Amino acid sequence: MSQIRFDEWVREIREAVGCECEPYDGIQNEYTIRIPAANLRDVMGILKDRFDCYHLSAITAQQHEDRPEELEVIYHFWKGEGISFVMTLPLESLVIESITPDLPGADFYERELAELYGVSFSGREEIPPLLLPDDWNQPPPFLSKKD
Amino acid sequence: MIEGLFFLLFFPGLAFQVVCGLAFEWLDRKLLARFQRRVGPPWYQPLADLIKLFSKEDLLPKGANHLIAALLPLVSFSAVLTAGLYIPVAGFTPFSFEGDLIVILFLMSVPTLAYYLAGIVSLGVYSVLGGGRSLLQFFSYEVPLLIALSGPAILGQSWSVAGIMEAQTVQGPFVIFQPLGFILAIVGLIGKLKRDPLDIPSAKSEVVGGSLTEITGTKLGLWHLLMKVQAVVGIFLVINLYLGWLKYLPAHLSILVFVIECLIMVVILSVTSAVFARLRIDQLAGLGWKILVPLALLQIGFVILMGV
Amino acid sequence: MRKITVPIGPQHPLLKEPLSMKLEISGERVLGGTLRLGYVHRGIEKLAQQRTYVQNVHLIERICGICSHVHTTTYCSAVEAILGIEIPPRAQYIRALMCELERIHSHLLWLGILAKHVGLDTIFMHAWHDRELVLDIMESISGGRVSHAANEIGGVRFDLDEENETLIRTNISKLHDQVSGVLDVIENEPALQARTRGVAPISTDLIRQYCMVGPIARASGLDVDLRRDDPWPPYDRLDFNVITHPDGDAWARTIVRAEETRESLHLCEAILRDLPGGDVTVRAPRKVPAGEAVTRSEAPRGEVFYYLRSDGSDQPARLKIRTPTLPALSLLPEQLSAINVADIPVVLAGIDLCIACADR
C-alpha cells in the first residue's frame, strides 16, 4: 500500500526548497534522498504540509570507515513505505536545525544523537541529560574522533 | 490477681490474640492464593515472617524521631490488645461494663492515627503521602462505620458488647434486622484494616509502602502484627454485634458456631479483596459520604422506628 | 498546598525495569514531571558492530525479554535484504506464527500488569496463568520460554512436526476459552473501568505529532498497523482486523489490546491452516556484501525499526534499532501532568513500558 509517489515528491521538494537533492539507490526497502543538512527544516515542512507525511521512525547517525571526517545523519520517515533523508555533517561543526517545532516526536531521537554523537540542535531549548549520567563530562561515547 | 494476669497475657489477651492474628493471616493468604490458582504459604509462614522481621536491623532515615517511631506501634498494639480484652470470645466475657463499645471503638481508631503519625515522623516522601491518605480514608469510612455500629447498640438498648449480645438472645441475631448495617460494618472494617480494595494508604504501586515505607525491623514486625490482631478484634466485634446469639447454645457448641462465624467473615474479607480493584481516594470519599453515610442513616432510622 | 517532588524510580514497586521520573505533586495531584532513561543502556548498537552477523542474532534477541522474536525477525530480514535472499514460505509462516504467539503473550502479560497496578491481583494471576499456555507452546517448539532462538539468517531453526501442530492447536483452543474468560472479566469489571475510563486521554493529533505507534496510536483512533500497511510475507496474504478505538484513554488502550489478543489467536489458527510445506532454511553466506537496508515490523508494542549497513565483512558496520517504547516515552511527561497520584500506575501501565527496549 504505497502512498509515496517518489518522483513527484522529489520534484516538489526540489522546486519548493530550491536545493540540491538527489535521489539515489542506497537503502533497500526505502526511498533515499540525499539533501544538504541546512535544508532539513524546509524539507520537513514540505513533507508535513504537502504530503502529510510525518511519521519519523528514527534518526540514525553513523561514521563511514572511508570517510571518518564526517558524520552521516539519516532521517527515516514512513508513510506506507519508508523514505529516508541522508545528510552529511563535517565533524568540526555538528549542527543541525532542530525539527521539534514541527514535529515534537523527534525530541527523543534528537536528544539521543546529541548525547551519543555530540550533535547540537539549533532552535530548541537546552537539552537536559536523557541517557548519560548527570555528571558525564567526557566526549560523546559513540563518536570516534581521530586526531 | 493471678486470674487477671492470665486474662491479660493468655486468654483472651496477648497470646490468644496473637495466635488468632497469625492464623487469620495464614487463612487469608491461603484463601487468596487458591482464588488465584496458587498453592499459598504453609501454616508457619506468618510466624516465620514475623521472626524474620524481628531479627532485622532497625533503621530510620536521618533526622527521624526514633523514640516516637518506636512508641507508635507499641501504643497502637496495646490499644488493640486492650480493645480485644473487652470483646467477648464465644460468649466468654472476662471484663465488661456499660459503655465498653465506645471504649473499643475509640481504641480501634488509635492505630490509624498512629499510622498517620508514623508517616509524618519517618520523613519519607512516600510516608508523608501515605500518612495523608490514611487520614483522608479515615474520615471516609469512620463516620458510616460508627453510625452503623450504633445500630445494634440502639436496638439492644445497651452500649456494652455483652449487653448487646444479651439482647440478641432475646430478640434474635441483629443481622436479620440490620443487614445493611452488617454490610456497612464490614466495609468500615475493611477500611480500618487498610485491606484491598481500601488499601489506598499503602497502595504499593503508588506510594510504595505508605506510612511504613521507612520503617524496618522490629517496628515493622510490630506494625504488621498489630494489624493482624486488629483484624481479629474487628471480626470478633462485628460477629458479637450482629451474630451474637450464642447464649442459646450449650458451651462447646457455641464455641464451634463462633469459629464457623469467624471463618465465614474471613472468607468474606478474602473474597472482597480478591474481586475488587483499589479505589481512588476521591472515589472512596464519594463512596463514603454519598453512599455509605446515607445508607447508615437509613439503617439507623429503621432501627429507631423498630425500637418505638 | 505545598508542592513536593516525588521520585518514581529508578527503583520503585511500580516499575519492573529502571526508569527515573521526578514528579511534582501537590496533595493528590500531579503537576508535571521529568524523565530520565539509560539505566539499562547496554550499548547493544555498538556491541553489534563487534560481532558477526550470526552472533548478532542472539545478541539482538536479548534486547527485550518480551518481544524478543520480533527483534530477531526484523534483524534477519534486514540481513536477508542485503544478501538478496528470500526465505522459504514455510519459514515465513513460522516466523509470523511466533510473532503472533508473542503478541498474545505480551498482551496477556500487559493485562496482568494493568490489573496489578490497580490492585486487582486476581486478574493479574489469572491472565498470567493463561499466558503460561502460550509460553508452553513456544518452549516446546523452540526450546526457550523467552529467548526462543527461533530465527537464523536465511530462515528459522526448527520445523513444526505433527506433534507440535497438535499441541499448538489444542493449546490455542484452550486459550480461546481462557482468554475470553479473562477478557470478559476485564470488559465487565466496573472497578477496573472506574479506574481507567477517562484517565490521561491522548488526542489523535498529539499521537501523530509524537510519531506514536502500535496499540497506543490505535487506541487514539489512528488506523495504523504495519502488518497491514507495510507487510512482510505472509502478512500480505493473511486476513485480519486492525482494532482501533476513538477514546484514547487508558480504557481504550485496554480494549484495543484485549481485542488484538483475540485477533492474534485467529491469526495463529489461520497461519497453521495455511502453513505451506517445504524447507525452513536457505543457506546464507557468512559475509554480507556492502549495502544498507531498513526493515520495520509490528511488534506487540508497535513499530520496530532496524537500519543495517554492511561494509562487506562478516560484521555489521552500523546497526540502528528503534523500539516502539521510545516514542511512547517521549509522550510520558505530557501524560503525567494534571492527573491524580492514583492514576500514575494506570498511565504507566497504559504505555506498556519496556525500558530495556528503549535503552538498548
Place this chain on the structure above:
Amino acid sequence: MEKFKKRFSLLSAIIQAWFDKPETVGYPFLPLVLPEGFRGAIVIDPDKCTGCGLCVRDCPAGGLRLEKKSRDEFKLMHHPASCAYCGQCERSCLRGAISHSNALVAATTDARELVVVLKEKQG
C-alpha cells in the same frame, strides 16, 4: 440475566479457581517437566568432535573455549556461567557432536563446576 452473570464473572472465576488444582509447580521439591527440545545443559559426543572450533567461533556469549595445540591435542571447555543457552553451537557443528540436553542447569556452590571440560584429547 446475561448482564448480571457478566457482572459477577470475576466472582465465578475465583470460585472456579478454588475448585481447580493449583498451577504452582513444586520445584525443587517436585520434579519439573521440561519439553523434549528444551535448551538445557550442553553435552558432547566425544567420538564425533574433532576440535575444529566452529562452535567456538560462532558462540555469541564466549561460553566455549578451545585450547588447541594440534589436530590431536586439544581441550574444549564450556563455561556454564557465560553460556546464553542459545543453541548456536549445536547449529554450527557440522558433525552434530555438540548439543543441548533438556536437563535444567541448576545453581552451583562449587566454583570448579563453572568450567566443564567437554572433550580433552591428548596426542
